[in-house]
Amino acid sequence: GEDVEQSLFLSVREGDSSVINCTYTDSSSTYLYWYKQEPGAGLQLLTYIFSNMDMKQDQRLTVLLNKKDKHLSLRIADTQTGDSAIYFCAENRGGSYIPTFGRGTSLIVHP
Amino acid sequence: DVKVTQSSRYLVKRTGEKVFLECVQDMDHENMFWYRQDPGLGLRLIYFSYDVKMKEKGDIPEGYSVSREKKERFSLILESASTNQTSMYLCASSLTDSTSYGYTFGSGTRLTVV
Numbered sequence: 274g275e276d277v278e279q280s281l282f283l284s285v286r287e288g289d290s291s292v293i294n295c296t297y298t299d300s301s302s303t304y305l306y307w308y309k310q311e312p313g314a315g316l317q318l319l320t321y322i323f324s325n326m327d328m329k330q331d332q333r334l335t336v337l338l339n340k341k342d343k344h345l346s347l348r349i350a351d352t353q354t355g356d357s358a359i360y361f362c363a364e365n366r367g368g369s370y371i372p373t374f375g376r377g378t379s380l381i382v383h384p
Numbered sequence: 385d386v387k388v389t390q391s392s393r394y395l396v397k398r399t400g401e402k403v404f405l406e407c408v409q410d411m412d413h414e415n416m417f418w419y420r421q422d423p424g425l426g427l428r429l430i431y432f433s434y435d436v437k438m439k440e441k442g443d444i445p446e447g448y449s450v451s452r453e454k455k456e457r458f459s460l461i462l463e464s465a466s467t468n469q470t471s472m473y474l475c476a477s478s479l480t481d482s483t484s485y486g487y488t489f490g491s492g493t494r495l496t497v498v
Contacts, residue, residue, distance in 0.1 A: 315474050315491045372487065
């Protein structure tokens, strides 16, 4: 199976919360990341969480980390049409400076 | 505003041509990377470099080579382009001595080989 797994699509209504989930495999990963890719653009680092944290909040974004289950989630509150993008989860396995990326989740926000 | 700049947004090349994709960063980052992105396959690492004149193979190096003569510039070379190299190519850079090792990406080059 893949090292980092994400569902491929998520559709939400504008104003609702979005939750994008990710599972990873390496318990020694020190950082876990969320990247955002808007249409026709490169990836932008959205946020990251250190492995000794359970939660990180930044305005509308909340990252939750469950190390026991190797599960990472990104919650976007009050989702807007501008949040429509592909969201990539990534981990740096074994403390490597080269992240391993998931295949990305396409978030579609409809009115 | 710090940046990773890829020289072309769109390229169309013929099969068999030698293709150069250029990437420049202005952040004094040690590490630079080339990925290709294909629908349903996510990002796949082609080559990376952690210092000038140093290079390491990634997961899919076949058909590609790289050059890093200066710290700020990392070039991807397709020695003889083939149609299966039609893809979006993304360059990225990062600091080794960083609290997060997060990447900064360029905007991408969409290459079509005909």
